[in-house]
Structures are given as structure tokens and as C-alpha cells.
């Protein structure tokens with residue numbers, strides 16, 4: 001047992017505990033949290049700073065980090081998502097297990113440095129470069145689990161079913177590493193991933209279908225229905241107007257409408273990029289209790305469009321953020337983008353405040369925390385630090401000039417709207433310090449392996 005003492009701890013919407021004491025057991029699980037020091041002789045370690053819950057990154061494709069910043073030159077006058085996807089496929093066809101592990105370890109360490117303590121990895125790179133399964137079928141999942149353990153981040157690994165190349169269209173050769181020939185093969189792969197995960201302390205396994213365009217209607221209805229899969233269910237849903245139009249043309253409905261009508265959607269469903277939704281569709285999501293996973297920096301980078309976050313938020317819709325292709329890794333940036341996109345569209349301020357007097361930063365931190373935990377497959381909880389859960393926290397620099405003189409009610413908005421990674425000095429994952437003085441404790445070794453992997457891939461030049 002050990003107790004950490006902090007100046008101030010953020011326990012719920014506009015609710016600070018000061019001073020704050022958090023006691024953890026040997027596994028880093030919280031056994032007590034409050035404003036009084038334990039009187040049973042437990043050693044107390046004092047830290048300056050403001051404690052916030054760790055941020056939840058609900059959508060990642062780790063290998064794509066290797067191409068961050070490489071698709072920013074025009075290949076044709078009307079570059080869009082689909083030209084970016086060609087570059088991404090080129091990379092996906094070349095990454096080997098050792099390289100994937102090195103890339104993911106660097107990526108996850110960078111997430112941790114930016115304040116994330118959990119990540120949901122939407123994983124569809126399953127097989128060897130020729131499309132055949134590895135001798136160890138869950139090999140690449142295993143690499144991601146090792147990467148997360150090394151970087152110190154909770155991993156929710158979500159292996160994806162991927163069979164087709166478009167609505168009722170066969171897959172292409174370029175997609176061969178992603179494909180399961182049928183749902184039985186996918187269930188076998190899922191079982192192998194569960195078996196591998198059993199030896200990791202901080203890994204949860206989810207399931208899902210890559211997108212409506214990657215599977216048949218029967219496959220989707222089976223996997224997201226009768227198959228009764230364990231863990232959170234993730235899928236890409238309506239990122240591109242092109243896929244919305246194809247879905248309407250082939251299946252007679254828009255993607256979210258089709259899903260709501262044909263699958264028993266509930267709070268276990270995490271709809272990634274529900275970008276193009278009608279009001280009836282997003283209201284249907286709220287009613288079903290589904291969670292919207294929004295990735296503002298990537299969606300901006302890809303020119304996707306805007307999810308109607310302000311109306312959805314005001315209606316009580318569950319949502320959370322993800323970094324997807326990892327062109328942005330700061331949760332502060334994701335939240336700002338989410339808000340500012342809508343402000344620019346509406347030509348209004350404070351669009352994330354459902355009521356007069358509400359605070360946009362407070363609103364976003366709260367909803368992103370609870371929605372993020374749901375996407376990880378974690379149980380719902382009251383407050384941000386609950387007894388029986390791992391102590392996952394960021395320690396924000398209370399000496400920063402903007403925070404040192406600031407009333408408590410304005411601290412969160414100051415961090416969200418005016419902060420950056422330099423505000424985050426220390427990060428605890430399951431009670432263990434992973435970042436100290438703004439630096440990941442294993443930064444040097446992780447970076448050396450990452451650089452070698454990039455050189456071997458030769459995709460970024462030298």
C-alpha cells in the first residue's frame with residue numbers, strides 16, 4: 001500500500017478535492033480517495049500539481065503512425081479520403097511484426113506523454129504480407145499488447161471482421177492482410193486473441209466489424225447479434241459521403257439508419273466516425289444508448305465533415321474522442337477541434353454548453369471520460385477516481401502562470417482551451433509513474449527501436 005498526496009484532485013464535474021490523498025495497493029488499484037491522509041502508517045508520497053483523470057483514446061490504428069505527415073502533398077486536384085487510403089494501404093502491405101511493435105510502442109508512449117492512459121486499438125491488420133495467417137494467428141495482436149505493456153497504457157484491443165471491399169463487392173488484393181474468409185475464421189481469430197490477452201494485466205478484448213462496406217448484411221447481423229461477442233463492439237460507420245451514397249444505393253438506407261433498423265444497437269456499440277448523420281439518425285443513436293467515437297484531428301485532416309456534436313451533446317448523447325491516424329496526439333487538441341469545428345460552422349461561441357453558466361471544458365472532459373471508458377469496455381462509475389479501479393491520472397503543472405493564479409472553477413477550461421502537452425508533467429498508469437517531468441521513462445530505448453523500424457520500412461526517407 002502507498003498513498004499519494006496532491007494539492008488538488010478533480011473528482012467530478014466542477015468538484016475538486018483539496019488537498020487530496022489517493023491510496024493504492026500493490027497492483028495500482030485505488031483503495032481510498034479523499035481529503036484526509038490515512039492514519040494507519042501507510043507511507044505518503046507528496047506531489048505538487050493538479051490531478052485529473054487520464055484521458056481515454058477510443059480509436060487508434062497504430063501502424064498508421066508511421067505515415068503521419070506523409071500524405072500532405074496533392075496527388076490530384078481533388079484529393080480526398082480515398083487517395084489517402086491508397087497511401088495507407090501501401091504502408092499496411094509492408095509492415096512486419098517487429099516493425100509494428102516498435103511503431104506501436106513509440107505511438108503509445110507518445111499517447112501517454114500527452115495524457116492518455118487508455119487506448120482502444122481498432123485492429124484489422126491480421127495476416128502476413130501475402131495474406132496468409134501467421135503460424136501464431138494472433139501474432140500482430142500480441143505485438144500490440146506487448147507495445148502497450150511497455151509504454152504503460154491500458155489497451156482495449158478490438159480485432160475487426162473484414163471480408164469485402166465495398167457494399168456487396170469483393171475485397172481487393174490490397175486488402176488481403178485484413179480479411180477473414182468467413183465469420184467462423186474470424187471467431188477463431190478472436191478466440192486466439194482472447195487467449196493471448198489472458199497473460200496481460202491491462203488488456204481488454206472487444207470485437208467488431210470494420211465497416212458496413214467491409215461485410216455482408218448477414219455477416220453483420222450475425223456478428224453484432226446472435227454471435228453474442230464479449231466486450232465492447234466497435235465499427236466505422238459513416239465517415240464519407242461516398243460510403244453513405246453507396247449504402248443508400250445498395251441497401252436502401254443510410255449507414256446509421258440501416259444499423260439501427262437491423263441490429264439491436266445498445267450501449268455496447270461504439271460508432272466511429274458517425275460523421276454524416278441526419279437528425280433522425282443521431283437521435284436514434286441517443287435513444288439506443290450508442291456511443292459516438294469522434295476523431296477530430298484525423299477527420300479534419302481527411303476532410304471528412306462535421307458530426308453535429310453540439311445538438312447531440314445537448315440531447316445527452318454519449319461520445320468520446322480518438323486519434324485514429326495519429327496526425328494529432330493531444331487530447332486537448334482533439335477536444336478543441338471538436339468544439340471549434342462547430343463554432344466555425346455555426347459562427348457562435350460556447351456551442352458545447354447546453355445551458356447558460358455551463359463550462360465547455362468541464363462538459364467535454366466529463367462526457368469524453370465516461371464515453372471513453374465505455375469504449376474501453378470498462379464499467380460505468382460515478383466520479384473520476386473510484387475505489388476498485390486503477391489509479392490512472394495526469395498531474396498538471398499548478399505553477400504554470402495561467403493556472404497558478406486561477407479560481408478552481410476555471411482550471412479545467414484553462415487547460416482544455418489554452419493548454420498543451422507542456423502542462424502535463426507526470427502521468428500515472430495503474431499507480432505507476434510512466435511520465436516524469438514531461439518525459440516518458442523509457443523514451444530513449446523506445447525511440448531507438450522506432451527509428452530502426454522506420455529506416456527498415458524506408459517510407460519516410462532517412
Ligand SMILES: [Zn+2]
Nearest residue numbers: 061122236324
Ligand atoms: Zn478508423
